[in-house]
Amino acid sequence: MIAIMTGVEIPEAELEFIASRSGGPGGQNVNKVSSRITLRFDLDRTTALTAEQRERVRKKLSSRISKEGVLQISSQRTRSQDFNREDAVARFVELLRAALREEKARVKTRASRSSREERLQKKRIRTTVKQARVKGSREWDD
Numbered sequence: 401m402i403a404i405m406t407g408v409e410i411p412e413a414e415l416e417f418i419a420s421r422s423g424g425p426g427g428q429n430v431n432k433v434s435s436r437i438t439l440r441f442d443l444d445r446t447t448a449l450t451a452e453q454r455e456r457v458r459k460k461l462s463s464r465i466s467k468e469g470v471l472q473i474s475s476q477r478t479r480s481q482d483f484n485r486e487d488a489v490a491r492f493v494e495l496l497r498a499a500l501r502e503e504k505a506r507v508k509t510r511a512s513r514s515s516r517e518e519r520l521q522k523k524r525i526r527t528t529v530k531q532a533r534v535k536g537s538r539e540w541d542d
Contacts, residue, residue, distance in 0.1 A: 414441065436475070443469045
């Protein structure tokens with residue numbers, strides 16, 4: 401079981417790992433060894449998430465989920481297949497945690513009278529500074 405957050409655990413059996421050849425440097429070894437790992441997680445078939453959680457993940461990670469409802473994460477940071485597998489799982493956990501985190505509702509507030517007056521005062525000062533520049537440059541053009 402892979403712990404995502406309290407109350408949410410994903411069975412390892414629901415994750416599919418596919419190894420393929422990695423790009424980038426690696427010498428002669430790069431053409432022989434499949435070190436890139438692609439983690440696939442079928443969001444539609446999982447039993448570990450509720451319907452509400454699945455919908456939240458689908459919304460937050462829509463760019464990473466295929467039309468078939470499969471979340472894919474690839475890792476080819478290292479030359480080792482095992483390290484890339486660990487990295488892919490760590491990134492998967494990180495993504496799901498972020499997607500399942502409930503955001504606090506924004507509380508509407510109003511700017512105070514003093515803050516509005518301060519902002520307008522700063523705008524007036526900035527206006528006079530810029531107007532002084534324009535007037536000053538005209539005198540030099542003559």
